Amino acid sequence: MRKSATLFAGMSILALAAMGCSTGVSEATFTTQLAGANEVPPVTTSATGTAQVVMDASVAKYTLTVNGLTGISGAHIHASTSTAAAGATLPISVYLFDGPTTDAATPVNGTLAKSSFNQVTITAAGPTGTGAVSTFDNLRSALEGHRAYANVHTTTASTNDPCPPRCPSGAIRGNF
Numbered sequence: 001m002r003k004s005a006t007l008f009a010g011m012s013i014l015a016l017a018a019m020g021c022s023t024g025v026s027e028a029t030f031t032t033q034l035a036g037a038n039e040v041p042p043v044t045t046s047a048t049g050t051a052q053v054v055m056d057a058s059v060a061k062y063t064l065t066v067n068g069l070t071g072i073s074g075a076h077i078h079a080s081t082s083t084a085a086a087g088a089t090l091p092i093s094v095y096l097f098d099g100p101t102t103d104a105a106t107p108v109n110g111t112l113a114k115s116s117f118n119q120v121t122i123t124a125a126g127p128t129g130t131g132a133v134s135t136f137d138n139l140r141s142a143l144e145g146h147r148a149y150a151n152v153h154t155t156t157a158s159t160n161d162p163c164p165p166r167c168p169s170g171a172i173r174g175n176f
Contacts, residue, residue, distance in 0.1 A: 025057035030143045032150060032174030034066070039151065039173045040089055045069075049112070049172050051096070051150035053077070055140050064096050064113040064150065069171055071104040071155040072097065075113065079139055079148035080131035085175040086146070091129040093122055093139055096150065104155060112152070142176075149175045 031052045036043035047069040053062045064075055075097035078090035097113040119136040127134045133142050142148040151173035 027054060027056045028140070028144070029054045030148075030176045032176045034150060034152060034172040034174040036172050038149070038175060039170045040087060043171055045171060047107075047172050049152060049174070051077075051174055051176075053143065053176075055143070058136065059116055059118050060136075060139075061116045062096060062114070063111060064152075065110060066108045066112045066152055066172070068107050068109065069152060069154065070101075070107050072101045072108060072112065073099040073153050073155045073168070075099075075150065075152040076125075077139070077148055077150050079127075079133040079142035081133055081138055081142065082131045082147070084147055085149040089169075090147070090149065091127050091132040092125055093127050093133045093142075093148070095121075095125055097152070099153075100155065146176060149173055 029052065031050065034049035034051060036045035036047065045068075047067060049064065049066040049069070051062065051064050053060050066072065074095070076092045077094040077096060078085075079093040080088070080090045083090060094117050101108060122134060122136060122139060133139050133148075139148070151170040153168060154171045155168070
């Protein structure tokens with residue numbers, strides 16, 4: 001009998017501890033297809049990509065894939081506390097890839113970046129501007145509310161260089 005009581009007490013403590021550790025925030029997955037037509041202004045390109053972000057209460061894991069894009073200089077999540085992503089240019093909240101790629105002439109076909117971020121990463125990005133998202137919780141709200149997008153930039157253009165191949169403001173984009 002004493003062994004059963006001890007086992008029951010131990011299980012109760014574990015259950016209470018598990019409930020106390022719960023944040024009440026469930027895991028959420030956000031995915032978008034990247035294309036030149038989604039850029040502002042639209043870009044004519046056959047390059048494509050996918051951005052996927054999986055968030056729990058404090059950490060987000062992401063995978064960014066790109067197909068047919070050369071000279072990649074960076075990739076970000078842009079987000080706003082109030083402005084819808086479609087048709088808007090929003091402040092950077094998270095750096096997904098801080099290029100450049102090692103061989104600017106060779107197209108990337110596959111995973112460009114796979115990592116994670118948290119509140120510290122968002123703070124380090126230094127989001128500024130009207131409606132800038134500067135907290136992890138606000139970024140999740142922006143993703144849920146379609147006030148965020150991912151895009152991939154290519155190397156800086158000269159005045160004679162068309163976009164693409166060089167699109168400093170973005171070559172492909174997907175609105176979450």
